[in-house]
Amino acid sequence: MESLLNIGLSIVASLIMLGFGYIIGRIRERKQQQGTPLEDYPxxxxxxxxxxxxxxxxxxxxxxxxxxxxxxxxxAGRQLVLIGEQxxxxxxxxxxxxxxxxxxxxxxxxxxxxxxxVNYLKNYKRIVQHIGDSFPDSGIEILLHNLTNPSKALYYIKNNVTGRNIEAPATNLVLDLKRRNSHNEDKINYELNIGARKFKCTTIPIYKEKDGLIGAICINIDYNYINDEVRHNPKIMNSFLDSIIRTDMVLNENILSKSEFQKAQEGKRHFRDF
Structure with a gap:
């Protein structure tokens, strides 16, 4: 009886060891399939x-x-392919x-x-389109770069104020974003002066899991139009504001916090109305 018990325990132990071995093997196989980031290598x-x-x-x-x-x-191989193409x-x-x-x-x-x-960026294309639709004729340009192909990077543009066309190159944007990433800068506002033109620019990088940098959303504000025309011309100011606050429909919905909702009920009209 004791010998049968020992045999049974040995079989159970063997099955447990086989199970652990299988699990460890699968974990190693999965890690091998996934790989490690290119940044980890010298x-x-x-x-x-x-x-x-x-x-x-x-x-x-x-x-x-x-x-x-x-x-x-x-x-690492996928990342290197993207870097090579970039x-x-x-x-x-x-x-x-x-x-x-x-x-x-x-x-x-x-x-x-x-x-x-490219398929991954299609969702961002819709985002760019809808944000652009919210600021028509305002001197605010928003565009999407496909940085897997920098020579034809401009993937989508809305409210064009820079005169660029689809498939325009991305100049030094890839390296610029990689520099920012090395300094842990997710996004940044900066000024561009080109001849008599001036822009406030915001660039937001798009990273894809396991692939790294693949795109960027850029928002360019025509500084001189806002500062010289809108600021000093009441007619243009009214048109500018009308274009920003224009809506397509009315919803019956509360987006305020409980306290702000109570203040709104009591007559508070905007966020600086105390």
Missing amino acids: FYPFKVNQDNLLCFDLDLFNEAVSELLQKTNPQ NNVKHLLKNPFRKRYYKLYKKYKGDQVLDES
């Missing part, structure tokens, strides 16, 4: 130059291509480096990576 293809600016490094990029061809890492390496590289990049591109399904990024 060959991450960006470095800080003498002016303390983040710059794309082609030598590190080639090293990364070699390493990720030898050792499979889906996450920095136009197909035209920068010469053989045999170009051939190796094409091999990497095929290994990590580059076409699929780019298509998934």
Whole structure:
């Protein structure tokens, strides 16, 4: 009887060990399939130059291509494909480096990576469209950049005040956003002076899990129009304000907090009305 009990316990112990082994194996397999971020490697293809600016490094990029061809890492591989496309390496590289990049591109399904990024940005396109519709004829431009293809980055634009067209290039936006990310800056307001034109600009990067930076929403305000025309011309001021407060329909809904709702019931008309 005791021997049968020992046998039974041995079988149970063996099954438990097999179960643990299976679970550990699946965890390792899943980690291998997911990979690790490209930033974790010493060959991450960006470095800080003498002016303390983040710059794309082609030598590190080639090293990364070699390493990720030898050792499979889906996450790092996808990120490297996006970085390669963002920095136009197909035209920068010469053989045999170009051939190796094409091999990497095929290994990590580059076409699929780019298509998934474009599909991901479609939701942001709707956001840009609806925000733009809320500020018509106001000198406030909002646009969406597809940074997986910087040479044709301008993906969608609403309330055009800069005169750019769809598929216009993104200039230095990719590196600029990567520099901001290295300083933990999610978004920033900055001024642009171009000839007699002046703009207040806000750029918000769009990151996709496991792929990194794939796009950006940019809001450009025509500073001179707001400051010179709207501020000093009552007729234009009225038109400007009318365009901003225009609505399409009326809802019967309360969006106020309980305390603000009570104050509204008592006659408070706006947030600075105390």
